[in-house]
Amino acid sequence: MTTTSKSESAAKKDVTKLQRAIVDGLEDVKAQDIQVFNTEHLSPLFERVIVATGGSNRQTKALASSVRDAVREAGFPKPRTEGEDNGEWIIVDCGQAVVHVMQPAIRQYYRLEEIWGEKPVRLKLGAAKPRKITASEDASAAPAKKAAAKKAPAKAAPAKAAAKKAPAAKKAAPAAKKPVAKKPAARKAAVKTVVVNKPVAKKAAAKAPAKRAAAKAPARKAPARKG
Structure with missing residues:
Protein backbone atom coordinates (compact mmCIF):
# COMPACT_ATOMS: atom_id res chain seq x y z
CA MET A 1 0.00 0.00 0.00
CA ARG A 122 -26.75 6.19 6.54
CA LEU A 123 -26.00 6.28 10.23
CA LYS A 124 -27.48 4.46 13.21
CA LEU A 125 -29.40 7.14 15.04
CA GLY A 126 -30.49 6.71 18.64
CA ALA A 127 -27.73 4.18 19.45
CA ALA A 128 -26.96 3.76 23.13
CA LYS A 129 -23.66 5.41 24.04
CA PRO A 130 -21.49 4.28 26.96
CA ARG A 131 -21.69 6.75 29.82
CA LYS A 132 -18.52 7.80 31.56
CA ILE A 133 -18.44 6.90 35.26
CA THR A 134 -16.87 9.52 37.48
CA ALA A 135 -14.59 8.74 40.40
CA SER A 136 -17.23 9.81 42.93
CA GLU A 137 -19.85 7.48 41.37
CA ASP A 138 -17.37 4.60 41.35
CA ALA A 139 -16.53 5.19 45.03
CA SER A 140 -20.22 5.32 46.01
CA ALA A 141 -20.96 2.15 44.07
CA ALA A 142 -18.19 0.14 45.81
CA PRO A 143 -19.97 -0.22 49.23
CA ALA A 144 -23.17 -1.30 47.46
CA LYS A 145 -21.27 -4.05 45.62
CA LYS A 146 -19.70 -5.27 48.87
CA ALA A 147 -23.09 -5.32 50.62
CA ALA A 148 -24.57 -7.29 47.74
CA ALA A 149 -21.69 -9.77 47.93
CA LYS A 150 -22.28 -10.27 51.67
CA LYS A 151 -26.00 -10.81 51.22
CA ALA A 152 -25.52 -13.37 48.49
CA PRO A 153 -24.67 -16.40 50.80
CA ALA A 154 -27.80 -15.71 52.87
CA LYS A 155 -29.94 -16.67 49.90
CA ALA A 156 -28.53 -20.22 49.96
CA ALA A 157 -30.06 -20.93 53.40
CA PRO A 158 -33.66 -21.39 52.20
CA ALA A 159 -32.42 -23.77 49.53
CA LYS A 160 -30.71 -25.95 52.18
CA ALA A 161 -33.80 -25.89 54.37
CA ALA A 162 -35.90 -27.02 51.44
CA ALA A 163 -33.41 -29.83 50.76
CA LYS A 164 -33.71 -31.00 54.39
CA LYS A 165 -37.50 -31.01 54.24
CA ALA A 166 -37.54 -33.05 51.05
CA PRO A 167 -36.67 -36.47 52.68
CA ALA A 168 -39.39 -35.98 55.29
CA ALA A 169 -41.93 -35.60 52.55
CA LYS A 170 -40.66 -38.79 50.89
CA LYS A 171 -40.96 -40.74 54.16
CA ALA A 172 -44.51 -39.61 54.65
CA ALA A 173 -45.50 -40.97 51.25
CA PRO A 174 -45.50 -44.73 52.20
CA ALA A 175 -47.76 -44.00 55.18
CA ALA A 176 -50.49 -42.95 52.79
CA LYS A 177 -50.39 -46.40 51.11
CA LYS A 178 -51.09 -48.41 54.34
CA PRO A 179 -54.93 -48.14 54.22
CA VAL A 180 -54.81 -49.76 50.78
CA ALA A 181 -53.33 -52.94 52.34
CA LYS A 182 -56.47 -53.48 54.45
CA LYS A 183 -58.63 -54.32 51.43
CA PRO A 184 -57.41 -57.95 51.02
CA ALA A 185 -58.14 -58.59 54.74
CA ALA A 186 -61.72 -57.47 54.24
CA ARG A 187 -62.09 -59.87 51.30
CA LYS A 188 -60.77 -62.81 53.40
CA ALA A 189 -63.26 -62.02 56.11
CA ALA A 190 -66.07 -62.09 53.58
CA VAL A 191 -64.90 -65.44 52.27
CA LYS A 192 -64.76 -66.87 55.80
CA THR A 193 -68.28 -65.80 56.56
CA VAL A 194 -69.52 -67.46 53.41
CA VAL A 195 -67.66 -70.67 54.15
CA VAL A 196 -68.84 -70.77 57.75
CA ASN A 197 -72.42 -70.08 56.86
CA LYS A 198 -72.64 -72.87 54.27
CA PRO A 199 -72.52 -75.83 56.79
CA VAL A 200 -75.01 -74.08 58.98
CA ALA A 201 -77.39 -73.90 56.06
CA LYS A 202 -76.89 -77.63 55.35
CA LYS A 203 -77.61 -78.54 58.98
CA ALA A 204 -80.76 -76.50 58.96
CA ALA A 205 -81.81 -78.22 55.76
CA ALA A 206 -81.13 -81.67 57.30
CA LYS A 207 -83.16 -80.88 60.39
CA ALA A 208 -86.14 -79.76 58.37
CA PRO A 209 -86.83 -83.20 56.69
CA ALA A 210 -86.41 -84.93 60.03
CA LYS A 211 -89.16 -82.83 61.55
CA ARG A 212 -91.38 -83.46 58.56
CA ALA A 213 -90.83 -87.28 58.81
CA ALA A 214 -91.68 -87.22 62.49
CA ALA A 215 -94.86 -85.39 61.77
CA LYS A 216 -95.91 -87.86 59.04
CA ALA A 217 -95.15 -91.05 61.03
CA PRO A 218 -98.43 -92.62 62.53
CA ALA A 219 -98.63 -92.78 66.24
CA ARG A 220 -98.17 -96.34 67.56
CA LYS A 221 -100.85 -97.64 69.95
CA ALA A 222 -99.76 -99.03 73.24
CA PRO A 223 -100.23 -102.93 73.56
CA ALA A 224 -103.24 -104.00 75.60
CA ARG A 225 -102.48 -105.54 78.90
CA LYS A 226 -103.78 -109.12 79.61
CA GLY A 227 -106.26 -109.41 82.48
Missing part, protein backbone atom coordinates in the same frame (compact mmCIF):
# COMPACT_ATOMS: atom_id res chain seq x y z
CA THR A 2 1.39 3.37 -1.00
CA THR A 3 1.59 6.39 1.23
CA THR A 4 -1.19 8.16 -0.67
CA SER A 5 -3.60 5.27 -0.15
CA LYS A 6 -2.71 5.16 3.56
CA SER A 7 -3.38 8.87 3.90
CA GLU A 8 -6.71 8.53 2.09
CA SER A 9 -7.84 5.68 4.35
CA ALA A 10 -6.78 7.66 7.43
CA ALA A 11 -8.71 10.68 6.15
CA LYS A 12 -11.85 8.57 5.65
CA LYS A 13 -11.55 7.23 9.18
CA ASP A 14 -11.24 10.77 10.48
CA VAL A 15 -14.34 11.86 8.57
CA THR A 16 -16.32 8.86 9.89
CA LYS A 17 -15.18 9.57 13.44
CA LEU A 18 -16.01 13.28 13.07
CA GLN A 19 -19.53 12.72 11.73
CA ARG A 20 -20.21 10.22 14.51
CA ALA A 21 -19.12 12.75 17.14
CA ILE A 22 -21.34 15.43 15.58
CA VAL A 23 -24.39 13.17 15.50
CA ASP A 24 -23.79 12.11 19.11
CA GLY A 25 -23.64 15.77 20.14
CA LEU A 26 -26.91 16.49 18.36
CA GLU A 27 -28.64 13.46 19.89
CA ASP A 28 -27.55 14.47 23.40
CA VAL A 29 -29.80 17.56 23.13
CA LYS A 30 -32.55 15.67 21.24
CA ALA A 31 -32.20 17.24 17.81
CA GLN A 32 -34.94 16.43 15.31
CA ASP A 33 -34.63 14.99 11.78
CA ILE A 34 -30.83 14.57 11.68
CA GLN A 35 -29.53 14.01 8.13
CA VAL A 36 -25.95 13.49 6.92
CA PHE A 37 -24.87 14.04 3.28
CA ASN A 38 -21.66 13.20 1.46
CA THR A 39 -20.44 16.32 -0.37
CA GLU A 40 -16.98 15.25 -1.56
CA HIS A 41 -18.07 15.49 -5.20
CA LEU A 42 -19.75 18.88 -4.71
CA SER A 43 -17.18 20.92 -2.79
CA PRO A 44 -13.43 20.66 -2.12
CA LEU A 45 -13.81 22.57 1.15
CA PHE A 46 -15.70 19.96 3.19
CA GLU A 47 -16.80 16.34 2.86
CA ARG A 48 -19.97 16.21 4.96
CA VAL A 49 -23.01 18.42 5.47
CA ILE A 50 -25.18 17.62 8.49
CA VAL A 51 -28.59 19.22 8.93
CA ALA A 52 -30.66 19.10 12.15
CA THR A 53 -33.71 20.87 13.55
CA GLY A 54 -34.14 22.63 16.91
CA GLY A 55 -37.55 23.64 18.20
CA SER A 56 -36.53 27.01 19.66
CA ASN A 57 -33.68 29.52 19.89
CA ARG A 58 -32.66 28.01 23.17
CA GLN A 59 -32.49 24.49 21.76
CA THR A 60 -30.57 25.49 18.62
CA LYS A 61 -27.94 27.23 20.79
CA ALA A 62 -27.75 24.20 23.06
CA LEU A 63 -27.36 21.91 20.01
CA ALA A 64 -24.50 24.01 18.64
CA SER A 65 -22.75 24.01 22.02
CA SER A 66 -23.18 20.23 22.36
CA VAL A 67 -21.67 19.67 18.89
CA ARG A 68 -18.64 21.80 19.78
CA ASP A 69 -18.03 19.85 22.98
CA ALA A 70 -18.45 16.44 21.29
CA VAL A 71 -16.03 17.35 18.48
CA ARG A 72 -13.37 18.57 20.92
CA GLU A 73 -13.75 15.46 23.08
CA ALA A 74 -13.21 13.31 19.97
CA GLY A 75 -9.80 14.95 19.48
CA PHE A 76 -10.59 17.43 16.70
CA PRO A 77 -9.92 21.21 16.70
CA LYS A 78 -12.50 23.53 18.22
CA PRO A 79 -15.20 24.33 15.63
CA ARG A 80 -16.25 27.84 14.63
CA THR A 81 -19.88 28.94 14.88
CA GLU A 82 -22.03 31.56 13.15
CA GLY A 83 -25.56 32.75 13.84
CA GLU A 84 -25.75 32.14 17.59
CA ASP A 85 -26.96 35.69 18.22
CA ASN A 86 -30.16 35.07 16.31
CA GLY A 87 -30.55 31.33 16.97
CA GLU A 88 -32.76 30.62 13.97
CA TRP A 89 -29.93 29.18 11.84
CA ILE A 90 -26.59 28.31 13.44
CA ILE A 91 -23.68 27.04 11.34
CA VAL A 92 -20.98 24.98 13.11
CA ASP A 93 -17.86 24.68 10.93
CA CYS A 94 -16.00 21.51 11.98
CA GLY A 95 -13.47 21.57 9.11
CA GLN A 96 -14.27 18.44 7.15
CA ALA A 97 -17.95 18.67 8.12
CA VAL A 98 -20.36 21.59 8.30
CA VAL A 99 -23.39 21.42 10.62
CA HIS A 100 -26.57 23.44 10.01
CA VAL A 101 -28.81 23.70 13.08
CA MET A 102 -32.08 25.28 11.96
CA GLN A 103 -35.54 25.99 13.27
CA PRO A 104 -38.40 24.26 11.38
CA ALA A 105 -39.60 27.29 9.39
CA ILE A 106 -36.07 28.24 8.30
CA ARG A 107 -35.23 24.68 7.30
CA GLN A 108 -38.42 24.31 5.30
CA TYR A 109 -37.80 27.59 3.49
CA TYR A 110 -34.14 27.06 2.47
CA ARG A 111 -34.31 23.30 1.85
CA LEU A 112 -30.62 22.47 2.09
CA GLU A 113 -31.40 18.83 1.34
CA GLU A 114 -32.09 19.79 -2.27
CA ILE A 115 -28.66 21.43 -2.57
CA TRP A 116 -26.42 18.96 -0.67
CA GLY A 117 -28.58 15.84 -0.42
CA GLU A 118 -27.51 13.97 -3.55
CA LYS A 119 -25.61 11.30 -1.55
CA PRO A 120 -27.15 10.67 1.89
CA VAL A 121 -25.04 8.86 4.47
Whole structure:
Protein backbone atom coordinates (compact mmCIF):
# COMPACT_ATOMS: atom_id res chain seq x y z
CA MET A 1 0.00 0.00 0.00
CA THR A 2 1.39 3.37 -1.00
CA THR A 3 1.59 6.39 1.23
CA THR A 4 -1.19 8.16 -0.67
CA SER A 5 -3.60 5.27 -0.15
CA LYS A 6 -2.71 5.16 3.56
CA SER A 7 -3.38 8.87 3.90
CA GLU A 8 -6.71 8.53 2.09
CA SER A 9 -7.84 5.68 4.35
CA ALA A 10 -6.78 7.66 7.43
CA ALA A 11 -8.71 10.68 6.15
CA LYS A 12 -11.85 8.57 5.65
CA LYS A 13 -11.55 7.23 9.18
CA ASP A 14 -11.24 10.77 10.48
CA VAL A 15 -14.34 11.86 8.57
CA THR A 16 -16.32 8.86 9.89
CA LYS A 17 -15.18 9.57 13.44
CA LEU A 18 -16.01 13.28 13.07
CA GLN A 19 -19.53 12.72 11.73
CA ARG A 20 -20.21 10.22 14.51
CA ALA A 21 -19.12 12.75 17.14
CA ILE A 22 -21.34 15.43 15.58
CA VAL A 23 -24.39 13.17 15.50
CA ASP A 24 -23.79 12.11 19.11
CA GLY A 25 -23.64 15.77 20.14
CA LEU A 26 -26.91 16.49 18.36
CA GLU A 27 -28.64 13.46 19.89
CA ASP A 28 -27.55 14.47 23.40
CA VAL A 29 -29.80 17.56 23.13
CA LYS A 30 -32.55 15.67 21.24
CA ALA A 31 -32.20 17.24 17.81
CA GLN A 32 -34.94 16.43 15.31
CA ASP A 33 -34.63 14.99 11.78
CA ILE A 34 -30.83 14.57 11.68
CA GLN A 35 -29.53 14.01 8.13
CA VAL A 36 -25.95 13.49 6.92
CA PHE A 37 -24.87 14.04 3.28
CA ASN A 38 -21.66 13.20 1.46
CA THR A 39 -20.44 16.32 -0.37
CA GLU A 40 -16.98 15.25 -1.56
CA HIS A 41 -18.07 15.49 -5.20
CA LEU A 42 -19.75 18.88 -4.71
CA SER A 43 -17.18 20.92 -2.79
CA PRO A 44 -13.43 20.66 -2.12
CA LEU A 45 -13.81 22.57 1.15
CA PHE A 46 -15.70 19.96 3.19
CA GLU A 47 -16.80 16.34 2.86
CA ARG A 48 -19.97 16.21 4.96
CA VAL A 49 -23.01 18.42 5.47
CA ILE A 50 -25.18 17.62 8.49
CA VAL A 51 -28.59 19.22 8.93
CA ALA A 52 -30.66 19.10 12.15
CA THR A 53 -33.71 20.87 13.55
CA GLY A 54 -34.14 22.63 16.91
CA GLY A 55 -37.55 23.64 18.20
CA SER A 56 -36.53 27.01 19.66
CA ASN A 57 -33.68 29.52 19.89
CA ARG A 58 -32.66 28.01 23.17
CA GLN A 59 -32.49 24.49 21.76
CA THR A 60 -30.57 25.49 18.62
CA LYS A 61 -27.94 27.23 20.79
CA ALA A 62 -27.75 24.20 23.06
CA LEU A 63 -27.36 21.91 20.01
CA ALA A 64 -24.50 24.01 18.64
CA SER A 65 -22.75 24.01 22.02
CA SER A 66 -23.18 20.23 22.36
CA VAL A 67 -21.67 19.67 18.89
CA ARG A 68 -18.64 21.80 19.78
CA ASP A 69 -18.03 19.85 22.98
CA ALA A 70 -18.45 16.44 21.29
CA VAL A 71 -16.03 17.35 18.48
CA ARG A 72 -13.37 18.57 20.92
CA GLU A 73 -13.75 15.46 23.08
CA ALA A 74 -13.21 13.31 19.97
CA GLY A 75 -9.80 14.95 19.48
CA PHE A 76 -10.59 17.43 16.70
CA PRO A 77 -9.92 21.21 16.70
CA LYS A 78 -12.50 23.53 18.22
CA PRO A 79 -15.20 24.33 15.63
CA ARG A 80 -16.25 27.84 14.63
CA THR A 81 -19.88 28.94 14.88
CA GLU A 82 -22.03 31.56 13.15
CA GLY A 83 -25.56 32.75 13.84
CA GLU A 84 -25.75 32.14 17.59
CA ASP A 85 -26.96 35.69 18.22
CA ASN A 86 -30.16 35.07 16.31
CA GLY A 87 -30.55 31.33 16.97
CA GLU A 88 -32.76 30.62 13.97
CA TRP A 89 -29.93 29.18 11.84
CA ILE A 90 -26.59 28.31 13.44
CA ILE A 91 -23.68 27.04 11.34
CA VAL A 92 -20.98 24.98 13.11
CA ASP A 93 -17.86 24.68 10.93
CA CYS A 94 -16.00 21.51 11.98
CA GLY A 95 -13.47 21.57 9.11
CA GLN A 96 -14.27 18.44 7.15
CA ALA A 97 -17.95 18.67 8.12
CA VAL A 98 -20.36 21.59 8.30
CA VAL A 99 -23.39 21.42 10.62
CA HIS A 100 -26.57 23.44 10.01
CA VAL A 101 -28.81 23.70 13.08
CA MET A 102 -32.08 25.28 11.96
CA GLN A 103 -35.54 25.99 13.27
CA PRO A 104 -38.40 24.26 11.38
CA ALA A 105 -39.60 27.29 9.39
CA ILE A 106 -36.07 28.24 8.30
CA ARG A 107 -35.23 24.68 7.30
CA GLN A 108 -38.42 24.31 5.30
CA TYR A 109 -37.80 27.59 3.49
CA TYR A 110 -34.14 27.06 2.47
CA ARG A 111 -34.31 23.30 1.85
CA LEU A 112 -30.62 22.47 2.09
CA GLU A 113 -31.40 18.83 1.34
CA GLU A 114 -32.09 19.79 -2.27
CA ILE A 115 -28.66 21.43 -2.57
CA TRP A 116 -26.42 18.96 -0.67
CA GLY A 117 -28.58 15.84 -0.42
CA GLU A 118 -27.51 13.97 -3.55
CA LYS A 119 -25.61 11.30 -1.55
CA PRO A 120 -27.15 10.67 1.89
CA VAL A 121 -25.04 8.86 4.47
CA ARG A 122 -26.75 6.19 6.54
CA LEU A 123 -26.00 6.28 10.23
CA LYS A 124 -27.48 4.46 13.21
CA LEU A 125 -29.40 7.14 15.04
CA GLY A 126 -30.49 6.71 18.64
CA ALA A 127 -27.73 4.18 19.45
CA ALA A 128 -26.96 3.76 23.13
CA LYS A 129 -23.66 5.41 24.04
CA PRO A 130 -21.49 4.28 26.96
CA ARG A 131 -21.69 6.75 29.82
CA LYS A 132 -18.52 7.80 31.56
CA ILE A 133 -18.44 6.90 35.26
CA THR A 134 -16.87 9.52 37.48
CA ALA A 135 -14.59 8.74 40.40
CA SER A 136 -17.23 9.81 42.93
CA GLU A 137 -19.85 7.48 41.37
CA ASP A 138 -17.37 4.60 41.35
CA ALA A 139 -16.53 5.19 45.03
CA SER A 140 -20.22 5.32 46.01
CA ALA A 141 -20.96 2.15 44.07
CA ALA A 142 -18.19 0.14 45.81
CA PRO A 143 -19.97 -0.22 49.23
CA ALA A 144 -23.17 -1.30 47.46
CA LYS A 145 -21.27 -4.05 45.62
CA LYS A 146 -19.70 -5.27 48.87
CA ALA A 147 -23.09 -5.32 50.62
CA ALA A 148 -24.57 -7.29 47.74
CA ALA A 149 -21.69 -9.77 47.93
CA LYS A 150 -22.28 -10.27 51.67
CA LYS A 151 -26.00 -10.81 51.22
CA ALA A 152 -25.52 -13.37 48.49
CA PRO A 153 -24.67 -16.40 50.80
CA ALA A 154 -27.80 -15.71 52.87
CA LYS A 155 -29.94 -16.67 49.90
CA ALA A 156 -28.53 -20.22 49.96
CA ALA A 157 -30.06 -20.93 53.40
CA PRO A 158 -33.66 -21.39 52.20
CA ALA A 159 -32.42 -23.77 49.53
CA LYS A 160 -30.71 -25.95 52.18
CA ALA A 161 -33.80 -25.89 54.37
CA ALA A 162 -35.90 -27.02 51.44
CA ALA A 163 -33.41 -29.83 50.76
CA LYS A 164 -33.71 -31.00 54.39
CA LYS A 165 -37.50 -31.01 54.24
CA ALA A 166 -37.54 -33.05 51.05
CA PRO A 167 -36.67 -36.47 52.68
CA ALA A 168 -39.39 -35.98 55.29
CA ALA A 169 -41.93 -35.60 52.55
CA LYS A 170 -40.66 -38.79 50.89
CA LYS A 171 -40.96 -40.74 54.16
CA ALA A 172 -44.51 -39.61 54.65
CA ALA A 173 -45.50 -40.97 51.25
CA PRO A 174 -45.50 -44.73 52.20
CA ALA A 175 -47.76 -44.00 55.18
CA ALA A 176 -50.49 -42.95 52.79
CA LYS A 177 -50.39 -46.40 51.11
CA LYS A 178 -51.09 -48.41 54.34
CA PRO A 179 -54.93 -48.14 54.22
CA VAL A 180 -54.81 -49.76 50.78
CA ALA A 181 -53.33 -52.94 52.34
CA LYS A 182 -56.47 -53.48 54.45
CA LYS A 183 -58.63 -54.32 51.43
CA PRO A 184 -57.41 -57.95 51.02
CA ALA A 185 -58.14 -58.59 54.74
CA ALA A 186 -61.72 -57.47 54.24
CA ARG A 187 -62.09 -59.87 51.30
CA LYS A 188 -60.77 -62.81 53.40
CA ALA A 189 -63.26 -62.02 56.11
CA ALA A 190 -66.07 -62.09 53.58
CA VAL A 191 -64.90 -65.44 52.27
CA LYS A 192 -64.76 -66.87 55.80
CA THR A 193 -68.28 -65.80 56.56
CA VAL A 194 -69.52 -67.46 53.41
CA VAL A 195 -67.66 -70.67 54.15
CA VAL A 196 -68.84 -70.77 57.75
CA ASN A 197 -72.42 -70.08 56.86
CA LYS A 198 -72.64 -72.87 54.27
CA PRO A 199 -72.52 -75.83 56.79
CA VAL A 200 -75.01 -74.08 58.98
CA ALA A 201 -77.39 -73.90 56.06
CA LYS A 202 -76.89 -77.63 55.35
CA LYS A 203 -77.61 -78.54 58.98
CA ALA A 204 -80.76 -76.50 58.96
CA ALA A 205 -81.81 -78.22 55.76
CA ALA A 206 -81.13 -81.67 57.30
CA LYS A 207 -83.16 -80.88 60.39
CA ALA A 208 -86.14 -79.76 58.37
CA PRO A 209 -86.83 -83.20 56.69
CA ALA A 210 -86.41 -84.93 60.03
CA LYS A 211 -89.16 -82.83 61.55
CA ARG A 212 -91.38 -83.46 58.56
CA ALA A 213 -90.83 -87.28 58.81
CA ALA A 214 -91.68 -87.22 62.49
CA ALA A 215 -94.86 -85.39 61.77
CA LYS A 216 -95.91 -87.86 59.04
CA ALA A 217 -95.15 -91.05 61.03
CA PRO A 218 -98.43 -92.62 62.53
CA ALA A 219 -98.63 -92.78 66.24
CA ARG A 220 -98.17 -96.34 67.56
CA LYS A 221 -100.85 -97.64 69.95
CA ALA A 222 -99.76 -99.03 73.24
CA PRO A 223 -100.23 -102.93 73.56
CA ALA A 224 -103.24 -104.00 75.60
CA ARG A 225 -102.48 -105.54 78.90
CA LYS A 226 -103.78 -109.12 79.61
CA GLY A 227 -106.26 -109.41 82.48
